[in-house]
Amino acid sequence: MSFSQGLSGLNASSQALDVVGNNIANSQTVGFKSGSAAFADVFAGSQIGMGVQVSAVNQNFSDGVLGMGNSSLDMGIQGNGFFxxxxxxxxxxxxxxxxxxxxxxxxxxxxxxxxxxxxxxxxxxxxxxxxxxxxxxxxxxxQMQARASDAGTLKGNLDSGSSIVNQQTYPFDPANSKSYNSVTQMDAYDSLGNKHTINVYYVKTADNTWQAYSSNATSPKMNGAKPVYQQTTLSFDTSGQLTTNPAKLNIQGDTYNGGAALNFDLSMDGMTQQASDTDMGSPTTTGYAPxxxxxxxxxxxxxxxxxxxxxxxxxxxxxxxxxxxxxxxxxxxxxxxxxxxxxxxxxxxxxxxxxxxxxxxxxxxxSSNVDLSKEMVNMIVFQRTYQSNSQSIKTQSELLQTLANLG
Known part of the structure; x- marks a missing residue:
């Protein structure tokens, strides 16, 4: 029986060393989960027992350390889950x-x-x-397909100290800078991704009242006619807050290089009028080139x-x-x-x-969740166990030899 016990110990220790060796070999394997040998005793109608066996090799699914990847498609999981x-x-x-x-x-x-x-x-x-x-x-x-602009936003401040423009003397004319107080330029895109330059002009017509005009500088004409300028009125209260609701300025233009004509509304709901310089920030429109x-x-x-x-x-x-x-x-x-x-x-x-x-x-x-220090200790322990089982077999062999000599 002692031979069987010792032999089972040798086999179990050898398998445990295999598990340790596999862990160490995969210590640099991305996403590797370490294993550990689980032992169970063996009984076969005996109170002493027949030895030991490896009942299972359990895997440790705890997280490994997340390090930097090497490509834009590298990914790491933190917590529960698998790809x-x-x-x-x-x-x-x-x-x-x-x-x-x-x-x-x-x-x-x-x-x-x-x-x-x-x-x-x-x-x-x-x-x-x-x-x-x-x-x-x-x-x-x-290629990413172009998208036509179908909306826009313009937010900023109009200087309340600007001079009132006498529209009888100076009717709005983009070519005459005396007919408006300031201008903002922004981009928009048609159905083919052609970029259009949009100008928005501001004309102060009275205290707390402004006219805004839009011009498509890239394709100003509509169906071959003269340039068309859309307009809207912006009214403010004594606190400089916009009272026009909704405040929208239509953007139009003719067809350009085969693209469909632009026609969308520019929201101006975020406008204010304060005693500071006119500043429109960064106007935005939907749409983009290919x-x-x-x-x-x-x-x-x-x-x-x-x-x-x-x-x-x-x-x-x-x-x-x-x-x-x-x-x-x-x-x-x-x-x-x-x-x-x-x-x-x-x-x-x-x-x-x-x-x-x-x-x-x-x-x-x-990274792998293998703890090399722990694995080295386990290697020493299983090696000692293997040696001890070898000694058990050797001792049993010597006992049998002594009995044989007595005969």
């Missing part, structure tokens, strides 16, 4: 290794060619549609966002995470991947930071 991956055959796997790249077709894949899954943004502008299916995420390389893809980033919520040469950003997709009631029940498949089992429970899949799912950080990588 959801799909292979070419449609099989689903789970991983904590956030090293991703693009394949030849633009899909986000890991180093083993498995597809990262989530929600693909669709529509114009692209957005995650309600009820969208979880699928492979693709980064399109197409743009080429410059790059992309992964936000801290798992959104994949593209940057374009026209200064715009556009949502491309949303990475999802999957969590399990019992991560220890997952089956290791190698390549930093696990698969679902009845013991793990079914995955709860959703957006990072929701429910019981952890956070997802862009340009980060989760």
């Amino acid at each position: 959801r991956l799909a292979n070419a055959a449609g099989g689903i796997f789970y991983s904590r290794n956030g090293q991703f790249k693009q394949d030849e077709n633009g899909y986000i894949v890991n180093n083993q060619g498995m597809f990262l899954t989530g929600y693909q943004a669709t529509g114009m502008p692209p957005a995650i549609q309600p009820g969208a299916a979880i699928d492979r995420i693709k980064i399109p390389t197409d 743009g080429l893809l410059n790059g992309y980033v992964v936000g801290d919520n798992g959104q994949v966002v593209a940057n374009y040469s026209n200064g715009q950003t556009q949502l491309l997709g949303q990475v999802v995470l999957s969590g399990f009631t019992n991560p220890g029940g997952l089956k290791s498949k190698g390549d930093n991947c696990w698969s679902e089992t009845p013991a793990s429970g079914q995955p709860a899949t959703g957006i990072a930071g929701t429910g019981n799912l952890g956070n997802l950080l862009g340009n980060r990588l989760e």
Whole structure:
């Protein structure tokens, strides 16, 4: 019996050393989770026992340290959850290794060619549609299409100390600076992305009363007629607050280089009149020129966002995470991947930071959670255990030899 006990100890210690060796070997593997051998005694109708066995190799799913990534598609998870991956055959796997790249077709894949899954943004502008299916995420390389300006905002202050313009003497004329007090210039875009320069002129007609005129300097004529100037009245109270509601100035112009004619309203609801210099800040309009893809980033919520040469950003997709009631029940498949089992429970899949799912950080990588100091100590302990079991077998052998000599 002592031979069996000692032999079981040798086998268990050897397996435990294998686990330690595997941990040490993967101490620099991104997203690796360390394992530990769990032992159980063996009884077979004996009060003494038949030795020991390795009952399981448990994995430690605690977080590794998050370090800086090496590419714009690197991601790290902090807390509960796994990346959801799909292979070419449609099989689903789970991983904590956030090293991703693009394949030849633009899909986000890991180093083993498995597809990262989530929600693909669709529509114009692209957005995650309600009820969208979880699928492979693709980064399109197409040019960003132009968008025509359909709204604008102009906020600022008009100098209450400005002189009143006598419109009988000086009727509004952009060519005559005496017919207006100041002018603001802003940009707008037509349906093809042609940039239009819009001028907004301010004429003080009485105390607390102004006229605002708009001019499309790029395509001023409408259908071949003379330039058309839209106008609106801005009235202020004695505190300098705007009383015109709503305050809107229409922007128009003719067709230009094949693009549709501009026609949208510019909101001026944020205007004030104070005894300080006229200042319109930074006027804004919707719309933009076409743009080429410059790059992309992964936000801290798992959104994949593209940057374009026209200064715009556009949502491309949303990475999802999957969590399990019992991560220890997952089956290791190698390549930093696990698969679902009845013991793990079914995955709860959703957006990072929701429910019981952890956070997802862009340009980060989760290091292995192996504690090298602890593993070195375990190696010494299991080595001593192995030697002690060897000594047990040696001692039993010497006893048998003594009995044989007595015979």
